[in-house]
Amino acid sequence: MKKKHSIFANWRSKDVAYLASLGIKIEEGYYTFLIEEGFVYDKIMKHYTRNKLAFIDNVTPKEFSSKYAVAEFSKKELDDSQYYVLCNLGKPKGFPLPKNNFGEVIKGTYENYCKACYANKKQVASFKIEKEPKWSNNQVNFSLNWIFDEMFFKKDFFQEVLQPLGLNSREVLIGKTGKTSDSVVQLIIPEAKSPLLIDETLYDINLPCEICKTKKYTQQILDFMPPFKENFDFLICKTQESFGETETFQAMRRIIISKKFCDILLKHKIIKYNTNQIYPVSNQ
Ligand SMILES: [Zn+2]
Numbered sequence: 324m325k326k327k328h329s330i331f332a333n334w335r336s337k338d339v340a341y342l343a344s345l346g347i348k349i350e351e352g353y354y355t356f357l358i359e360e361g362f363v364y365d366k367i368m369k370h371y372t373r374n375k376l377a378f379i380d381n382v383t384p385k386e387f388s389s390k391y392a393v394a395e396f397s398k399k400e401l402d403d404s405q406y407y408v409l410c411n412l413g414k415p416k417g418f419p420l421p422k423n424n425f426g427e428v429i430k431g432t433y434e435n436y437c438k439a440c441y442a443n444k445k446q447v448a449s450f451k452i453e454k455e456p457k458w459s460n461n462q463v464n465f466s467l468n469w470i471f472d473e474m475f476f477k478k479d480f481f482q483e484v485l486q487p488l489g490l491n492s493r494e495v496l497i498g499k500t501g502k503t504s505d506s507v508v509q510l511i512i513p514e515a516k517s518p519l520l521i522d523e524t525l526y527d528i529n530l531p532c533e534i535c536k537t538k539k540y541t542q543q544i545l546d547f548m549p550p551f552k553e554n555f556d557f558l559i560c561k562t563q564e565s566f567g568e569t570e571t572f573q574a575m576r577r578i579i580i581s582k583k584f585c586d587i588l589l590k591h592k593i594i595k596y597n598t599n600q601i602y603p604v605s606n607q
Pocket of ligand 1: 439
């Protein structure tokens with residue numbers, strides 16, 4: 324696992340020159356770059372934050388900040404893992420209806436959620452999309468903008484490949500008519516039978532919601548996803564926990580897939596085997 328930090332400042336021309344001498348190309352003015360932990364990162368941090376004299380020397384540019392931003396995993400770490408977080412839910416194909424109204428989409432589709440942080444949503448109605456989608460060659464699934472924990476599949480693909488595995492689907496409605504789509508279904512992703520061992524990990528950085536007391540874990544990828552507290556069999560499930568930042572309306576569940584389900588997604592070219600699309604759950 325490589326840990327990358329994001330470094331931000333209002334850079335001056337002398338900073339541009341200094342970082343260029345370390346092989347890092349930045350632009351003058353406000354600019355952020357990502358850098359892997361290691362010798363060069365340490366050198367930069369030492370250079371800019373060594374002591375208070377740095378400010379007298381005018382060494383540190385204005386608004387300089389560095390924070391741990393993302394973990395990247397090796398192929399071996401993916402190979403060795405039994406379960407993955409699925410980040411690529413398919414190419415987004417538009418917004419759910421009603422258009423341009425996130426609040427109404429949530430209100431019309433879910434119940435029992437906290438109005439302050441949108442955590443703990445239970446889906447009670449089908450998603451509505453504008454029209455029957457146009458499918459590109461070999462495309463069998465898509466996602467919807469705003470909805471980060473649901474997947475939509477071509478109906479015949481679902482019936483041939485996913486249904487025989489014991490997975491279920493839900494209808495998707497078209498436009499204002501509310502007619503059931505002939506070509507698309509929503510995959511029903513069951514909720515995990517166990518919580519994650521996620522408290523006091525790097526993901527546990529947010530305060531609980533003041534209204535419902537639910538704690539949302541960070542959506543950033545900062546480490547292996549912690550394992551479930553108890554083992555259970557599944558192909559695909561969504562976490563009991565919500566992910567997002569405390570004060571936002573983002574409260575998605577993370578989708579966890581088994582190696583077997585990952586292989587199916589790879590076989591049908593729904594995802595690629597890299598750390599932008601899946602990342603490992605640590606083995607228990
Ligand atoms: Zn809440």
